[in-house]
Amino acid sequence: MAGRAVQGAGGIRTFPFPVDLSVLGVGMQVGPMGPERTWHADAPLDRVHRIDFHVVMLFDEGPVRHMIDFTEYxxxxxxxxxxxxxxxxxxxATSEYxxxxxTMQPGFLPxxxxxxTGLYRYDLPPLLHPDEPQLTGLRTALDQLRREYEDTSTLPLSLHTAVLRHSLSAFLLRLAHLAAASHDTARREAGSAFTQFRDAVERGFATNHSVSAYADQLGCSRRTLVRAVRAATGETPKSFIDKRVILEAKRLLAHTDLPVGRVGVAVGFPDAANFSKFFQQHTEVTPAAFRAELR
Structure with missing residues (x-):
């Protein structure tokens, strides 16, 4: 693998794009998934880690469980x-991929x-469910990309790379359309009340954990908000807020070396003991234990 894994401030290793494993050293790879494939010989993939490149996995078998940003998909x-x-x-570790x-290195495309293609739209869902026509188009584009990637004899490297960029762009445009459509569908299905609530929570979760305060802010009753959130997510507004707070706390514990008390303050808990109690109630581990598991 090109480069060495970098130890992040929070103890999580970051692995660079494995350019030395690419055919002709181009900034992308495409091929079959299997237990023998890895980013790095020393990387236990069932441990939490980061990568500094894009990965798209199209599954032929399943179910497969995969964690992204502390959410299981x-x-x-x-x-x-x-x-x-x-x-x-x-x-x-228990799923067969x-x-x-x-995989694609940042900077490979113009x-x-x-x-x-919205390559850095982190608001879009990572898990996508194409229908049959969409899946056929994606498979066709991906198969063409793989043929071009593996064909190293018919073109000089500069033209080979240019063709790869065009083929990769065609696949990613299809993928981006699917991701954006899935996002828009989810927003429509959620309804305007939940959408407004979700956006308000995203802006205010670090200081506001009160369902009633959000209802007042949105100009609706608490009962109306409860119905809207339950219809969209199957959970209560309080649970939705708590999950967002926990996600941010996990990110800070993982990404930074902030003391636990400072992490608590950052997510709305001035008292460190209250934060630790809240975190443990929702994760069954203390903040310190959660951070230690990642190191």
Whole structure:
């Protein structure tokens, strides 16, 4: 693998793009998933780690469970997982990963293509469920990309790389359309009340944990908010707020060396003991134990 894993401030290793494993050293790879494939010979993939490149996995078998940014996703045959640079993730030691995996180094595509394909839209869902026509189009584009990637004899390197960029762009445009459509569908299904609540929580979770305060802010009753959130997510507004707070706390514990008390303050708990109690109630481990598990 090109480069060495970097130990992050929070103890999580970051692995660079394995350019030495690419055919002709180009900034992408595409091939079959399997137990023999890894980012790095020393990387236990069932441990939490980061990568500084894009990964797209198209599954032929399943279910497969995969953690991205502390959320567990379950992928089935025909599903795709899109992991973006810097996201924390972990492979499942009990799942068999079968299908096709695409990796891409940041900077391999021109800026216009990056913007058109939404490569850094971290708000888009990582797990995608294409319908049959969409899946056929994605498979066709990915198969073509793989043929071009493996064909090293018919073109000089400069043209080979240019063709790869065009083929990769075609696949990513299809993928980005699917991701954006899935995101828009989720927003419509959630309804405007929940969408407004979700956006308000995203802006205010670090200081506001009160369901009633959010209802007042949105100009609706607490009962209306409860119905909207339950219809969209199956959970209560309080549970939704708590999950967002816990996610941010986990990120700070993982990414930084902030003392536990400072992490608590950052997510709305001036008292360290109250933060530790809250965190343990929702995760069954203390903040210090959670951080230690990642190191």
């Amino acid at each position: 379950e992928a089935h045959p025909g599903d795709l997982l899109w992991i973006r640079p810097g996201q924390i993730h972990r492979f499942s 079968r299908g096709t995996v695409l 800026r216009a293509t990056v913007e058109a």
